[in-house]
Every structure is written in structure tokens, then in C-alpha cells.
Amino acid sequence: xxxxxxxxxxxxxxxxxxxxxxxxxxxxxxxxxxxxxxxxxxxxxxxxxxxxxxxxxxxxxxxxxxxxxxxxxxxxxxxxxxxxxxxxxxxxxxxxxxxxxxxxxxxxxxxxxxxxxxxxxxxxxxxxxxxxxxxxxxxxxxxxxxxxxxxxxxxxxxxxxxxxxxxxxxxxxxxxxxxxxxxxxxxxxxxxxxxxxxxxxxxxxxxxxxxxxxxxxxxxxxxxxxxxxxxxxxxxxxxxxx
Amino acid sequence: xxxxxxxxxxxxxxxxxxxxxxxxxxxxxxxxxxxxxxxxxxxxxxxxxxxxxxxxxxxxxxxxxxxxxxxxxxxxxxxxxxxxxxxxxxxxxxxxxxxxxxxxxxxxxxxxxxxxxxxxxxxxxxxxxxxxxxxxxxxxxxxxxxxxxxxxxxxxxxxxxxxxxxxxxxxxxxxxxxxxxxxxxxxxxxxxxxxxxxxxxxxxxxxxxxxxxxxxxxxxxxxxxxxxxxxxxxxxxxxxxxxxxxxxxxxxxxxxxxxxxxxxxxxxxxxxxxxxxxxxxxxxxxxxxxxxxxxxxxxxxxxxxxxxxxxxxxxxxxxxxxxxxxxxxxxxxxxxxxxxxxxxxxxxxxxxxxxxxxxxxxxxxxxxxxxxxxxxxxxxxxxxxxxxxxxxxxxxxxxxxxxxxxxxxxxxxxx
Numbered sequence: 220x221x222x223x224x225x226x227x228x229x230x231x232x233x234x235x236x237x238x239x240x241x242x243x244x245x246x247x248x249x250x251x252x253x254x255x256x257x258x259x260x261x262x263x264x265x266x267x268x269x270x271x272x273x274x275x276x277x278x279x280x281x282x283x284x285x286x287x288x289x290x291x292x293x294x295x296x297x298x299x300x301x302x303x304x305x306x307x308x309x310x311x312x313x314x315x316x317x318x319x320x321x322x323x324x325x326x327x328x329x330x331x332x333x334x335x336x337x338x339x340x341x342x343x344x345x346x347x348x349x350x351x352x353x354x355x356x357x358x359x360x361x362x363x364x365x366x367x368x369x370x371x372x373x374x375x376x377x378x379x380x381x382x383x384x385x386x387x388x389x390x391x392x393x394x395x396x397x398x399x400x401x402x403x404x405x406x407x408x409x410x411x412x413x414x415x416x417x418x419x420x421x422x423x424x425x426x427x428x429x430x431x432x433x434x435x436x437x438x439x440x441x442x443x444x445x446x447x448x449x450x451x452x453x454x455x456x457x458x459x460x461x
Numbered sequence: 462x463x464x465x466x467x468x469x470x471x472x473x474x475x476x477x478x479x480x481x482x483x484x485x486x487x488x489x490x491x492x493x494x495x496x497x498x499x500x501x502x503x504x505x506x507x508x509x510x511x512x513x514x515x516x517x518x519x520x521x522x523x524x525x526x527x528x529x530x531x532x533x534x535x536x537x538x539x540x541x542x543x544x545x546x547x548x549x550x551x552x553x554x555x556x557x558x559x560x561x562x563x564x565x566x567x568x569x570x571x572x573x574x575x576x577x578x579x580x581x582x583x584x585x586x587x588x589x590x591x592x593x594x595x596x597x598x599x600x601x602x603x604x605x606x607x608x609x610x611x612x613x614x615x616x617x618x619x620x621x622x623x624x625x626x627x628x629x630x631x632x633x634x635x636x637x638x639x640x641x642x643x644x645x646x647x648x649x650x651x652x653x654x655x656x657x658x659x660x661x662x663x664x665x666x667x668x669x670x671x672x673x674x675x676x677x678x679x680x681x682x683x684x685x686x687x688x689x690x691x692x693x694x695x696x697x698x699x700x701x702x703x704x705x706x707x708x709x710x711x712x713x714x715x716x717x718x719x720x721x722x723x724x725x726x727x728x729x730x731x732x733x734x735x736x737x738x739x740x741x742x743x744x745x746x747x748x749x750x751x752x753x754x755x756x757x758x759x760x761x762x763x764x765x766x767x768x769x770x771x772x773x774x775x776x777x778x779x780x781x782x783x784x785x786x787x788x789x790x791x792x793x794x795x796x797x798x799x800x801x802x803x804x805x806x807x808x809x810x811x812x813x814x815x816x817x818x819x820x821x822x823x824x825x826x827x828x829x830x831x832x833x834x835x836x837x838x839x840x841x842x843x844x845x846x847x848x849x850x851x852x853x854x855x856x857x858x859x860x861x862x863x864x865x866x867x868x869x870x871x872x873x874x875x876x
Contacts, residue, residue: 300873302834305564307548308512314623315513321622339564341834407514408504461508461834 302461303346306337309354312458313361316405318371329360341461355454362449366442376400381442386434388441389426397445398422401452412457425451499528502874503535509832509873510539510866512548532874536867545866546576546626553831557684559667560676568618568625569611570594570638571663577629579862585824586860589685589811592655594637595629608641608662609752634660645756652759654782654806662741665755670741673706673765678733685814686796687823694724695792702731702787705776706769728788730777735784735810737762782806786813795819818852821860825851828865833873847872 304312310330314321321327336353338345365371372381379397380388387393398419406412429444503523507515515523519538526535539545554575555564566572577595578588587593596606597617604613618625634655643649658664659681668677679690700723707726709718739756740763746752766779785803788796797818804810814820825848826837835844851868858864 300834300875304512305552307552308544311544311548312513315516322620334565341831407517407520408501458514461512 299343301343302341303338303343303350304459304461305340306334308341308461309337309357309459313358313453316453316458317361317365318375319361319364319368323364325360325364329357333357343460351454354459355450358450358454359446362446362453366446366449372445375404376445379445381445382438383441384434384438385430385436385440385444389430389444394423394426397448398452401449405452406455406457408457413455418452418455422448422451500524502527502532505873505875506532506536506870507539507542509834510536510549510870511542511544512552513542513544515539515542532871533867536870537863539870540863540866543624543627546580547623549831549866550576550579550862551626553827554684557680558663560680567611568614569663570596570606570614570661571658571667573597573614573629574658574661576626577631580626580629581631582861582863584860585862586815586820588657589659589681589815590808591657592633592635592653593657594632594634594661596632596637597625598628598630606638606641606662608638608645608755609746611663638662642755642757645754646758648759648761649757652757654759654808656806656808656811659807659811660739660757662755665739665741666753669736669739669755670753671765673704673733673768674736674739674763675729675733677736677739678729681810681814685823686817686819687826688796688819690725690729693728693788693793695728695788696720696724697791698723698727698787698793700727702734702777702785703727704730704766705774705778706772707776709773709776728786728793731787732784732810734779735782735805735807737766737779737782739763739807740765784810821852821855822848824860824862825855825865825869828862829869829872832866832869835873 310321310326313319314326319326333353333356336349337357338350365375366381369381372379376397377400379393379400383393389397402415402418406415426444426448429447433440433444500520503520503526504514506527507513507519507523514520515538519542523535523538526532526538551568551572552564554572555566556562558566558569558571573595574593575588578585578591578593583591583593594606597604597613599605604616606613617628621628635653638660639649639652642652654660659677664677668674668680682693683689696719703723703726707718707722707730709715711717711722738758738761740758741753741755744752744754746754760781762779762781770776770778783803783805786798788794789798789802798813799816799818800812801809802813804813829835829848829851830837837848840848851865851872854868855861855865
């Protein structure tokens, strides 16, 4: 059985530049190490024969290709016990989690815009960056609609002051209110889903970036930042995986 | 309230920060931990069956049931979620309604009938044999079942995206659709060969449109026996029912006919006579609009069965809607055909297919693949034995699809 950890990291590698991510547990890690090591060796041999360097480079490329092909083949060959929700399932899931109705016209319009970009079936191996972009577009509309609706946002994120300015709304104590509420509502699978402690640390990093230069912003900025946090949690694998 | 777009002041901030959001979206794809507890199993059962997460109340109830060893009862709660019908069943059968095999289609009489029969715990074999149709409830608007369009069903789904499956109403094709078909051919008055989805408009425009109606036979096998025509090829089948439009010496070589063409056509042409009275064609409606019209012409073999008859005039000339199953011997005997091996019309053909062993196996494989995310083309010995067990349970449960989903979900609860 192909390990979920490896699979998730493979998805990470597809989704954002592999240079940003430490790919651990997958065959490609060795390939990257091999590149770095041999690049260094190449540097040391600057004054050596170009032919030797070229030969070594070809050898490195061959190794990378072999390992890369091997990794991709092993992914293609293996049954996995995790799936990706399709376009209907993602839309219905977001609707249920946010309490925003499927017949909301803004949701209908956005869903129509991104529907073809969302997964057709549940095959996790079909996951690509364009799918994640479509998921996040749809999640953004759901979160925007949620945060814009006073009764809905009060129900989903109780105790958070959406009317406060950015610095007050996201103070060290109140930022926990929104993050914990989003986890509780959107990530019902605490054990089987993402590790919430790690996720929270990452969200706080996001929050500090979102707040930069916006500390004096009013309720509109607060809502915008809250929508960003909401989108990050809603569009994650915890809600889009089967 | 408006759609989120790049022109709003709100979106400027979000756009500025979008790269962070995308980054964090990806970073939040953390490794799920092992699935072991009752709650995790309950979540998995619900997600796989309904395609959506359970509510907190349902999750609590399901978790308690799983903890007390009542996983099947927990699965029943997931099946009660409207999205089991709205999404899972809809999505499972949607690709069978069209030759493109896409699931991005609207509700139709075909899908409504499948959904309704499963909702009402019907013997699912009736999907190919019963005088049954599910429709939107009759309302004050002017829409009704039409030979020319699917508007009634589309509008109903659009107006009720979260509840259309619950609202479908059971009826009889002999009452609901017969009058509309009769308007185009009076002989329909004496037609009583209604056969579930095989006599719906969606099946007609999907497979009776143009061509030779062989597509109907191909997709009947592909959808309900999980066997495409090339998987049924058998060159030992007698070829006396192959129609006139098939050359016996393609490219001047009669060996090609015997070794290739006859392998499919001998069995296929012998069975596709059942569709001889059915057609779907482009025409103009009363408002002079182009429409795709479904018609039945009882007692009159459609012209498409004689198209290119000059290719081999000594070939079989279709006389009526009779059919014979020449695949009952040879390689395709393994399908497990039961009952009469020849008959007339689509209903008896539906009986032949739905009573075969392979029908139950095909439905089981599709459900198991969907619920357990398995590639059923590469099952190991253990998984094959699971399929055998589920097929047996499906047949003893009166071919109840809900029960099949519940039983299948128990086979992949997680470690």
C-alpha cells in the first residue's frame, strides 16, 4: 500500500515549487540530494575536462530520470486508500460546512466558473495545481459569503468580533477564537485529519503576513483577513479528501 | 452581497495576499494520521457513502453505533443523507447516460428513475424491466415529460439542488410518457414494452440517435454487465444474424470479417434487434425550433436497420424486434445468463441482462470501487473473495442497492 505520507508529499511537490519543500520519504529526495552533491563536485572540477563534466552530468540526469520515473511509476501502480472529492462532492461539502446554500446565486456563478477545473472523479492521482487553484477559488466564494453574512458568521465563528479593527480582532487571544472555530467546524476529523497543532502554527504565520501593514485597518480589512483564514482551512485536504 | 471578484476593494487585500493563501492551502495538506477510532471510521463511512461530511449530530450517533459494533446501522445513517442520492448515485450512473461517458450532465428521466428506485428500496433489476419512471411532482407550471427536451427535469434540479431526489415522484411510463409518444405515432397506443431506463428519453437520445442502434446494445453491456463490446468478442459465435450493412470481405479479405468483425457483430446484431422500433432524431417542433425527438414506431422496423443493405444483401434483414442470445454459448457463457435466450422487444432483453449473474457482479464492483476506492480491474485474491461475498449478499437482499452500499462500506473501514 502506498503510504499516505508519501502521497501527500507528492501532492505538495506538484502544488508548489519543490524547492520550497523538503520532500521526505519519497524517492525524489535522493534525486535532489544527488543533484546538489554532484553540482558541488562539478564546481570543484571547474578546471577539469569539459567532457568528463558532461559525462557526469548525463549520468546524473539519467539517475534523476530513473528515480523520478520509478517514483511516478510506483505511484501509478499502487492502490491508495484515500481519494479526492469530485466537483459535486466538493461543492456540497463546502455548502454543508459553511451553511451557505447551494442555490446562492454567487455560489452558482462561481461553481459554474470553476466546475470544469474541479476533479471529475475521486482518483487522487489526478490531483494537480490547477485543481487546487479551482478549489481555493470556490472556497474563497463560500468564505466570502459566510463572512459577509452576520448571522452565519456568528453561528460558525461565535465570539469573534468582526466589527473590530485588525489589531484588536486578531490580538493574541482573539486570533485563537477564529482559528479554533474554523478547525471545529471544518475539520471534524481531529485524529484522521491534519495535525491541528502544526496547522495552527502555519495559520498564525499566514495571519502575521496578512496583518502586515494592515494593523490599523477597520472592519472591512478584518473581514478580508478572516476570509483568508477561512479559505485556507476550508480548501485544505481535510475537507477535499475522501 | 455579491460575487467575490477582483474589482472590489475587499478583494484587493485578498488578491495581494492570495499567494500566502495558496501557500498555506498547500501546507495544510498535512499527513492524516492513522484511521483507527470509532469516530474516524464513522467519518470515513459517511464521506465515502454520501460524499460529504456528517453533521455533528449524525457523527455522534454513527460513532456510538460503530463503537458498539453496529457499523452497518451506522452506514444506514450515511445512506439517509440526501447527498447519497443527489451526489453518489447521480454521479455513479450519470456517465452511463451518454456516449461521452461524462458525469457532468443534468438530471434526466434516466437518472431520476435510477435514483428513485434506489431511494424506494426497489429490486434494482427492475431498472431494465419495469414500467416505471420517476418525475418531478406535477406542479402548476406548464412543464411535463416531453419527447423533445429534458427541460422539466433540468429546471426541477436547478430549483431544488439539495432536495430533488427526495421530491421525485414514482409513476408508470405507460401513463406518464405514452401520451407524448403517441402524439408522434398512433401505434404507440398498443405499445406495452416499457423497460425501465431502456425506454426513457435520455437513453433514447444517448443511444438511439442516428447510427444503427447497436450503440444501445453496447452501452447496455458496458453499463450493466461492466463489459464493453470488445470484451464480449467471440469469433466462435454463429454469424447468421449479422445484418446487411456489414461487409463480409472488408478490404477484399474475408478472413478479416471472420477473425475480427464477426467476433462482435454475431452476438451484438442478434441482440440489437430488440431496439428495432426505437429512434431519436433531429427535427422541428411546433414552434419551428430544432429538437432531438424520441420516437417509438411499434411494429415498424426503423429505416436505420436497412441502411447500407446493399453492402451484403444476403445478410440478416431485420423483420421485427425479435432477438436471440448467441452469446449463451462459448466464451460469454460465463456471464451466467438465465431464463429465455430469445424473445421480442426491450423488456425481455432487459430481463435477460438483469437476471444474469454478471449484472449483480457488475453493480457490486461499481459500488465497491466507489466506496472503497479500489481499482476493480486489478483485484487481489482477498478482494475477489470480498466481491463474491458482496454479490451473494446483494442477491439475497432482493438486489437492494442501499444494502449493497452499506455492506461494501464495511469492507474498508480503515486500519
